[in-house]
Amino acid sequence: MEKPTLKARIDGCFTFLYDSSKGTVLGRGPRSWCEITVFYIIFFACLAGFFAATIAGFYQTIEEHQPRLQGTSSILRANPGMGYEPMPDMDTTLIYARKIEKERQAYVDSINKVLKAYNTTGLVSTDCTGINETRLDAKVPCRVNFTALTEGCNEANAYGMLEAKPCVLLKLNKIYNWIPAVWDVEEAQTASAVPEYIKKKYTNDRIWVDCHGENPADDDNLGLDAITYYPQQGFPLAFYPYMNQKDYRSPLMFVKFNNVTNHLGLMIECKALAKNIVVDRTDKEGGVHFELLIDP
Ligand SMILES: *[C@@H]1O[C@H](CO)[C@@H](O)[C@H](O)[C@H]1NC(C)=O
Ligand SMILES: *[C@@H]1O[C@H](CO)[C@@H](O)[C@H](O)[C@H]1NC(C)=O
Ligand SMILES: *[C@@H]1O[C@H](CO)[C@@H](O)[C@H](O)[C@H]1NC(C)=O
Ligand SMILES: *[C@@H]1O[C@H](CO)[C@@H](O)[C@H](O)[C@H]1NC(C)=O
Secondary structure, eight states, rough: OOOOOHHHHHHHHHHEEETTTTEEEEEEOOOHHHHHHHHHHHHHHHHHHHHHHHHHHHHTTTTSSSSSSSSGGTTTTTBBBBEEEEEEEEOOOEEEEEEHHHHHHHHHHHHHHHHHTOOOSSOOOOOOOOOOOTTEEEEEEEEOOOHHHHHOGGGTTTGGGGGOEEEEEEEEOOBTTOOOOOOOOOHHHHHHHHHHHHHHHHOTEEEEEEESSHHHHHHHHHHHGGGGEESSSSSSGGGGEEEGOOOOOEEEEEEESSOOTOOOOEEEEEEEETTTTOOOTTBBBBBEEEEEEOOO
16 A cells, blocks of 8 residues: 655644534534533533532641641640750750850750740730749730840850850740649648659749750769759649740750860760650650760
């Protein structure tokens, strides 16, 4: 058989696009085109309908102001994580406190990043001074007193670096509707989780936080007696529970190491103390671990 010429091929192509003898476009007659159009209109209408129904069903299960899974049913297992700053480098837990400009700046920036949200006016919050218990159903969150927080650790002293007394900022992660359970004063005296020095001054108005060396040698070089906490040692109960209030800010705490031996790497652990906080170092829950090295 003879091969079709180029002209015959092009003609064939045009005939396919529009065949005047049969009255078809792209090989389909008017009736066929009509049917296929109607089919696709119905098809896409159904698809859109199913999509809308699925989304609507999904939104039914969502609540606007609170998560559906809470407390122990949430994957967070209602155990707050603890975080610290400075952490200029995510890969290391070493806080290397040096006076030299470049490293000091990274240290300061790392803390400023967190404080930025607190150093602002116009937040809707209330003064909770003197409230020593949790505020259930509170619509307005407690105010973090920025002046008190930054009394000993601030930008002016490069968060303690200029004095070779480094400050570390601690924060507990927010968990919706998590209510801390603390020991009452008598219970605390026999609780094994509460260190002796805290037992002496224990009050049941806060989640106490204890920082200490990992080893007795670390404790000696750390100058345990010379640690100060700003604005107080622990997180006040009045800030809990967190209920997604507008302008809520988690309470913060600075730990200032006032008498650390220089040029010596110290291993430090800070723990939050409450009946319903489990300290798990591997999961970074309830406490933090870091190394501190001062090279002034
Ligand atoms: C806090 O805000 C003031 C004024 O906006 C600013 O000068 C200061 O550097 C800020 N401090 C921190 C720690 O962000
Ligand atoms: C809260 O503190 C006040 C004053 O410090 C005290 O009188 C009161 O008993 C405390 N309340 C509780 C529940 O501990
Ligand atoms: C904030 O703390 C400072 C210093 O502790 C104190 O003088 C001031 O009265 C506090 N402000 C408020 C609103 O509580
Ligand atoms: C600082 O620590 C040294 C020993 O490590 C101690 O002799 C000295 O009294 C401490 N100073 C203060 C103010 O605690």
